[in-house]
Amino acid sequence: MAIMAKKLQPAKTAAIADIKARFETVSDYIFTEYRGLTVEQITQLRDLLRAKGCTYKVVKNNFARIAFEEMKASDVSAYLTGPTAVALPTDEANAVAKILFDFAKETPALVIKGGLIDGELYDAAKIAAFSKLxxxxxxxxxxxxxxxxxxxxxxxxxxxxxxxxxxx
The missing domain is CATH 1.20.5 (Single alpha-helices involved in coiled-coils or other helix-helix interfaces)
Incomplete structure (x- = not known):
């Protein structure tokens, strides 16, 4: 459950609305931890994902929790811990998962936490199997x-x- 402040700040509500608007454009989400990646590595990963029509967005965990709650999505709070970035594939989520796992082999700092694919929660092992399809x-x-x-x-x-x- 997300923590809501008693006094809402316009900048924060705008940030939550922006995250929610981005999340509503896709149906699949893959959560990663990017701790330890350099700016060059994140840029390289974003370029690889962009070639497959995917957006890679670093999010504030609490804002993302609120956005998912407002969208009435499954509870993804287990994946929203630590530094979190979300891959938002527009077309084929398994191709994006494959890119993430291939990149994680080269760069062990990238950790795939799990995902929400077609409304179903996937853990990291299930995402790995999904990427091979x-x-x-x-x-x-x-x-x-x-x-x-x-x-x-x-x-x-x-x-x-x-x-x-x-x-x-």
């Missing part, structure tokens, strides 16, 4: 190639039967 576009291409292979095989078989009948 193929993306939506990859799955569609796999399905289409399987369908195309069977269709072309059927067409070749029918053509062979027609050629055989034409010879006879």
């Amino acid at each position: 193929p993306g939506k576009k990859e799955l569609i291409s796999m399905l289409m190639s399987a369908m195309l292979g069977n269709t072309s095989k059927l067409a070749r078989t029918l053509q062979a039967v027609a050629d055989k009948k034409a010879e006879a």
